[in-house]
Amino acid sequence: MDSPPDLSPLLPAPRLQALAQAWLEEDAPGPDYAALAVGQALCRAQLLCKSPGVLAGLPFAEAVWAATGCTVARRAAEGQPVAPVAVVAEVRGPGAGVLLGERVALNCLGRCSGVATAAARAVRLARAVGWPGTVAGTRKTTPGFRLVEKYGLLVGGAHPHRYGLADAVMLKDNHLLAAGAPLAQVVREARQVAGFALRLEVECGSAAEALEAAGAGADIVMLDNFNPETLQAAAAAVKAAHPGVTVEASGGISEATLPRFLGPHVDVVSMGSLTQAAPALDFSLRVLPGEGDGPC
CATH class of the missing domain: 3.90.1170.20 (Quinolinate phosphoribosyl transferase, N-terminal domain)
Known part of the structure; x- marks a missing residue:
């Protein structure tokens, strides 16, 4: 090694x-x-x-x-x-x-x-099936220990994801609900605020939302809490329409279920369990x- x-x-x-x-x-x-x-x-x-x-x-x-x-x-x-x-x-x-x-x-x-x-175990599982994408953590960290846990992700070969809210613009479902405006409008307004330096990610609950977010200017669409079969179909649809958009799978993914969420159209799999359940x-x-x- x-x-x-x-x-x-x-x-x-x-x-x-x-x-x-x-x-x-x-x-x-x-x-x-x-x-x-x-x-x-x-x-x-x-x-x-x-x-x-x-x-x-x-x-x-x-x-x-x-x-x-x-x-x-x-x-x-x-x-x-x-x-x-x-x-x-x-x-x-x-x-x-x-x-x-x-x-x-x-x-x-x-x-x-x-x-x-x-x-390291999660990355090893991903590579064992030939998936070349990124295994990432989340912001689900222990208060006061975020730097420790994010550093641990890096040492283990995973990506730490956002360290804090200022690292990227992420619109989650509650942001969209609180905004009280159409998804495409919220994404376009966030895109203006993000400027050239920050990537914009949108959490999506359906393939239609993912396509709308990508079309409105999202750099990353997070397919959240999809089952593996629906996830693969939604990821393929996004990549077909918007090849340059990054597709992230997230929500309830464990070490045991990880291989089912890996696919040719999924770029990132983020796992809260890497910090919450380790x-x-x-x-x-x-x-x-x-x-x-x-x-x-």
Whole structure:
């Protein structure tokens, strides 16, 4: 397996620092009394992955431990498969700092690696049937953990989709209902606002809506909550009339049903389950006997 690219440059250092600080303040809003039993003696600990999957999230763990005065040396590469019980990193620093960051760092790694593992499985399923399109996530992410989960999607080989509302103009069914105007009119007005820099996507509940949206200027039509057979027919109709429009399938697609939604006229399949339903990988920290560094 080829080594995956290093995606950590995508993570702004100030944002990592701010997230690490917020997570630590949530976990330790007051004194950590157990730290008195450990003190500031230097410690060395191994970071272990205890379940199989794809490793992701080390930059977040590193930011957490950096905030507690510790350093992390990687022993495994992100994006690579890991098997139990693999040592993925070594942590060094004051004993109180190592343990203060432990739970937060493990939570980040478990969640991020779980998303990366789910994403990698979905991409592998798509490629196994010869489908060349894009497997994507959605904005169905855990509050406060969006960057972690979007990064996990990328590490797993999926597309993160929109990070936030400003990344594209997406008109969903409620936008169209709230606008109280014909679909084509709403799409044309949104097209003017989007300008040249933003793509315009419209969520559609029927083939007729998809054709109308594409004809009015949508760059992407999302065929939402279609059954696989109806989806393929609608996608073919859109591509026949508007070959340059991107067709996205979404809504209730799971790993088990994914192959049924793949087809020659579908460009993107977006799956909320990659973030909402991905089980976390199990990580633990094991403090090692000191080697002249102190009682730890």
